[in-house]
Amino acid sequence: DVKVTQSSRYLVKRTGEKVFLECVQDMDHENMFWYRQDPGLGLRLIYFSYDVKMKEKGDIPEGYSVSREKKERFSLILESASTNQTSMYLCASSFGKHTQYFGPGTRLTVL
Amino acid sequence: SQQGEEDPQALSIQEGENATMNCSYKTSINNLQWYRQNSGRGLVHLILIRSNEREKHSGRLRVTLDTSKKSSSLLITASRAADTASYFCATDAGGSNYKLTFGKGTLLTVNP
Numbered sequence: 001d002v003k004v005t006q007s008s009r010y011l012v013k014r015t016g017e018k019v020f021l022e023c024v025q026d027m028d029h030e031n032m033f034w035y036r037q038d039p040g041l042g043l044r045l046i047y048f049s050y051d052v053k054m055k056e057k058g059d060i061p062e063g064y065s066v067s068r069e070k071k072e073r074f075s076l077i078l079e080s081a082s083t084n085q086t087s088m089y090l091c092a093s094s095f096g097k098h099t100q101y102f103g104p105g106t107r108l109t110v111l
Numbered sequence: 112s113q114q115g116e117e118d119p120q121a122l123s124i125q126e127g128e129n130a131t132m133n134c135s136y137k138t139s140i141n142n143l144q145w146y147r148q149n150s151g152r153g154l155v156h157l158i159l160i161r162s163n164e165r166e167k168h169s170g171r172l173r174v175t176l177d178t179s180k181k182s183s184s185l186l187i188t189a190s191r192a193a194d195t196a197s198y199f200c201a202t203d204a205g206g207s208n209y210k211l212t213f214g215k216g217t218l219l220t221v222n223p
Contacts, residue, residue, distance in 0.1 A: 004153075031209055042215035043154075043199070050209065058210070090153055097141060097209040100201075102153035 003027075004103040006091050012109045019078040021106050023091030029101075031094045032074035034058075034066065036087040037105075043090065049074055081110045117200055117214040125222050130187045132217040134200030135180075143176055144201045144211070145185050154199065157185075192223045 007022040025032065033048040035058075045058030047066040055066050063085060067075045074093075078085055086109050092100040118133045134143070142161045146154040160167045160176045160183065167174045173186040187194055197218050201211040 033210075035213075040215070043213040045210060045212075048210060088151075092154075094209065097203055099144065099156045099159060100154075100211060101156070102146075104153045105151070107151070 004091060004093055004101050006089075006103040006106050008106050009104060010107050010109075012111065013078075013081050014111050015082060017078075017081050017110075019081045019108070019110075021076040021078075021089055021091075021108070023074045023076070023093075023103055024072055025074075025093040025101070026072065027093065027095070027101070028071065029093035029095050030071070031096075032068065033092040033094070033100065034064075034074065034076045035090045035092065036060070037090055038087050046076065081108075083110050086110045117198070117217040119217060120215070121218045121220070123220040123222065124190060126190060126192055128190055128221075130190050130194070130219055130221070132185045132198050132219070134183045134185070134214060136183075136200075136202045137181065140178075140202045142203060143174075143183050145172075145174060145183075146199045146201060146213075148197045148199065148216070150196070157198075187219075190219075190221045192221050195219060195221045 004025045013019050034046045035043045037043050044060050046064050049055045049068040065077045089106045091103040094100045116135050144159045145157045148154045158169050158174050160174050171188045176183045197216040199213050199216045201213045
């Protein structure tokens with residue numbers, strides 16, 4: 001079975017802190033994705049990566065950056081966390097244009 | 112902008128009843144997928160239907176796709192309390208794009 005793990009289930013940070021969210025997949029998938037999920041807004045794509053060191057902006061990249069140095073690991077970085085980045089963050093991976101496999105999510109609260 | 116939009120936003124039924132959720136989308140697609148999310152957890156893939164397919168079954172799930180109407184439906188038969196979850200449709204944008212666009216979901220509550 002595909003396994004996608006995220007570094008934390010719950011995270012509390014202060015405004016202005018630099019935040020790292022890490023995601024690891026064990027199926028050698030080429031594509032990895034970061035979404036945020038907010039009530040009433042559904043899932044929105046922040047960034048995705050289709051290969052090591054390759055990345056593309058999603059629908060809401062402002063305030064975020066990403067890093068993919070190894071195929072199995074995709075990191076989401078909040079350079080200076082703000083309260084409006086309080087959200088559920090979901091990582092996913094896929095092979096080609098098919099099923100995306102999701103991690104359990106990280107609920108981030110920025111105070 | 113949202114490619115897929117689910118309808119209804121919320122659905123409450125009794126155990127044993129069937130649940131039907133609908134999804135509409137705007138542009139041409141290669142395939143449409145349905146996902147399920149239990150409260151506070153990640154999404155789990157349920158079923159994928161390709162643009163040249165009209166109907167697909169998986170256990171108690173039945174998915175239909177009408178590309179002329181740009182719509183899909185997910186039917187869960189003989190529902191169980193454990194089916195309580197949010198259900199999302201996801202579409203690709205056609206072509207070679209491997210991004211998926213998710214709708215806002217239907218919250219299904221199955222009462223025991």
